[in-house]
Amino acid sequence: xxxxxxxxxxxxxxxxxxxxxxxxxxxxxxxxxxxxxxxxxxxxxxxxxxxxxxxxxxxxxxxxxxxxxxxxxxxxxxxxxxxxxxxxxxxxxxxxxxxxxxxxxxxxxxxxxxxxxxxxxxxxxxxxxxxxxxxxxxxxxxxxxxxxxxxxxxxxxxxxxxxxxxxxxxxxxxxxxxxxxxxxxxxxxxxxxxxxxxxxxxxxxxxxxxxxxxxxxxxxxxxxxx
Amino acid sequence: xxxxxxxxxxxxxxxxxxxxxxxxxxxxxxxxxxxxxxxxxxxxxxxxxxxxxxxxxxxxxxxxxxxxxxxxxxxxxxxxxxxxxxxxxxxxxxxxxxxxxxxxxxxxxxxxxxxxxxxxxxxxxxxxxxxxxxxxxxxxxxxxxxxxxxxxxxxxxxxxxxxxxxxxxxxxxxxxxxxxxxxxxxxxxxxxxxxxxxxxxxxxxxxxxxxxxxxxxxxxxxxxxx
Numbered sequence: 410x411x412x413x414x415x416x417x418x419x420x421x422x423x424x425x426x427x428x429x430x431x432x433x434x435x436x437x438x439x440x441x442x443x444x445x446x447x448x449x450x451x452x453x454x455x456x457x458x459x460x461x462x463x464x465x466x467x468x469x470x471x472x473x474x475x476x477x478x479x480x481x482x483x484x485x486x487x488x489x490x491x492x493x494x495x496x497x498x499x500x501x502x503x504x505x506x507x508x509x510x511x512x513x514x515x516x517x518x519x520x521x522x523x524x525x526x527x528x529x530x531x532x533x534x535x536x537x538x539x540x541x542x543x544x545x546x547x548x549x550x551x552x553x554x555x556x557x558x559x560x561x562x563x564x565x566x567x568x569x570x571x572x573x574x575x576x577x578x579x580x581x582x583x584x585x586x587x588x589x590x591x592x593x594x595x596x597x598x599x600x601x602x603x604x605x606x607x608x609x610x611x612x613x614x615x616x617x618x619x620x621x622x623x624x625x626x627x628x629x630x631x632x633x634x635x
Numbered sequence: 636x637x638x639x640x641x642x643x644x645x646x647x648x649x650x651x652x653x654x655x656x657x658x659x660x661x662x663x664x665x666x667x668x669x670x671x672x673x674x675x676x677x678x679x680x681x682x683x684x685x686x687x688x689x690x691x692x693x694x695x696x697x698x699x700x701x702x703x704x705x706x707x708x709x710x711x712x713x714x715x716x717x718x719x720x721x722x723x724x725x726x727x728x729x730x731x732x733x734x735x736x737x738x739x740x741x742x743x744x745x746x747x748x749x750x751x752x753x754x755x756x757x758x759x760x761x762x763x764x765x766x767x768x769x770x771x772x773x774x775x776x777x778x779x780x781x782x783x784x785x786x787x788x789x790x791x792x793x794x795x796x797x798x799x800x801x802x803x804x805x806x807x808x809x810x811x812x813x814x815x816x817x818x819x820x821x822x823x824x825x826x827x828x829x830x831x832x833x834x835x836x837x838x839x840x841x842x843x844x845x846x847x848x849x850x851x852x853x854x855x856x857x858x859x860x861x
Contacts, residue, residue, distance in 0.1 A: 429837075429855075430657055430828035590816075592843040592855070594828060596835035602656035602820060609822035611655075617818040619847040627845045627853055629655075629818070 417635070418557060419564045422574055422586040423484040425601070426451040426626075429590060432598035433571035440500045443512060450593050454626045455481055464518045476622045480587060489563020490556045491519055494573035495527040496599075498542070505529045511542065522559040526552055526573060549580045571599040579606030581614070586631040643861070644783060645790045648800055648812040649710040651827070652677040652852075655816060658824035659797030666726045669738065676819050680852045681707055690744045702848045706813060715789020716782045717745055720799035721753040722825075724768070731755045737768065748785040752778055752799060775806045797825040805832030807840070812857040 427433050428451065435445030444451055455461050459472035460481040472478070499509045505527070511517060516537040524543045534542040543559065545552055556565050567577055577583050588601065602608060615631040622628060653659050654677065661671030670677055681687050684707040685698035698704070725735045731753070737743060742763040750769045760768040769785065771778055782791050793803055803809050814827065828834060841857040848854060 430834075431655070590845075590853075592838050592845065594834045594837045596829075596833055603822075607822055608656075608820045611820045612818050617851060619816075619818065619851065619853045621845040621847055621853070625843060625845065627816075627847070 418489070418560060418562060419584040419635075420553065420567055420577065420582055421488070421564055422567045422569070422583060422588070424455055424481055424587060424589065425569050425571075425574065426455065426589040426591050427571070427601045428593050428595040428598075430594050430596065431600045431602040432595040433569060433574075433601050434496075435595050435598040438496060438500055443500060445598060447593075447595055447598060451591050454589065454591065454622065454624045457624070458482070460484065466513060466518070473624070475624075476620060476628070477624050477626070480589070480620075480628050483587070484566065485518075485520070487564045488521060488566045489560030490521050491523045491566045491568045492552055492556050492573070492577075493523060493525055493568035494570045495525060495529075497568055497570050497573070498525045498527070505531070507531065510534060510536070513540075516540070521563070522556075523568075524552055524556045524559070549577045549582055553577075553582055571601040572604070574601060575604045575606050575608065578608055578611065583631075584633055584635065586615070586629075588629040588631070590627040590629060592625055592627075644715070644786060644788065645810040645861075646779065646793055646803065646808055647714070647790055648793045648795070648809060648814070650681055650707055650813060650815060651795050651797075651800065652681065652815040652817050653797070653827045654819050654821040654824075656820050656822065657826045657828040658821040659795060659800075659827050660722075661821050661824040664722060664726055669726060671824060673819075673821055673824060677817050680815065680817065680848065680850045683850070684708070686710065692739060692744070699850070701850075702846060702854070703850055703852070706815070706846075706854050709813070710792065711744075711746070713790045714747060714792045715786030716747050717749045717792045717794045718778055718782050718799070718803075719749060719751055719794035720796045721751060721755075723794055723796050723799070724751045724753075731757070733757065736760060736762070739766075742766070747789070748782075749794075750778055750782045750785070775803045775808055779803075779808055797827040798830070800827060801830045801832050801834065804834055804837065809857075810859055810861065812841070812855075814855040814857070816853040816855060818851055818853075 435447030437445040454477050456467040457473045458478040458481040462472040517540040520539040522541050530544045618630040620628040661673030663671040682693040683699045684704040686707040688698040743766040746765040748767045756770045844856040846854040
């Protein structure tokens, strides 16, 4: 953990990639295709950065260190805990596979507690390097309280997927959000913008800044005054 | 008309604004609210530019001349004809109001023929300043043939709305497209990206460039080699 010296912990979203039509993942998520029919296209910009290359999980290439890296590198600074949706943790639907220990191997890149929102709670899973997975069946506000208790004063990273982020936005629990618009069209999948929560008028709650990258993606920064 | 010296006429979209969630207009379009519940928010960036201010249709303010103006000003250069959907021409649904002569007064800013796609054809409407409205019940390819016959060698501007642009994209008839992403969420309305046509994979047909503006919008440029 690297908690920094913020006045109060923030809830932050980082490196969340969506297609032009707003999908954070394609359809047909599975063990072989974590992003469904989107394949790797939503994350190509990120996988090329030094930050993601140094996680050692995504193949090897000569890392980029421009604006994509500048945004990507913020993901863990000052963060004391992550909250993620169940589908980010595992590809299955319905009853979970009890042997599944996440996509990230025995030493996941988080190095903090991670709260996994699920209707199928199970015991805490301790991993190497300081990561632990805590399974919780709770509302966004309850999960946030619980996560803050694990964060040792650090910020809370909201790790996605789209449904989880939408729910936290609808409950007005998000302080900062970095969304990366990738110039592809997916047509179907899990939408960041469309859902029963109704995010109309989001722009009245946030400052919004838009930054293009030579890689072709656009970084959107949302933040609110506190 | 200002046909320029292109090798062959192009089909171009200009200044088409969408919300972050992809809507080109809100819900509830009417005479009083041409963009439905979106109000003026989708077009604020454009109305502030010199190009739109000089149309004299949109109230008076001190015009901007930065990157928004640079993009906005291209709309009529080299264009010999416009194709627009019926809902861009008039707010009604079903049988048209025969007295309606468009939103733009007796001297519309087009100064070229305009082909209006509609299931209710009527005689050509001659306006002042070189604009004429031609009502046509036709497929995108047929409408394009017809429009080219009116264009005197100029390019074809595809004027929207979202449904019309989607249909031309699905038929692979668009050469250039300037889409402006406005950082608001509408939640409902007419989507540029979502429809039965299925625009998945659009990025394989186009170069795509993204440019942010200090006004907060992002200009997306799509073009294809010919």
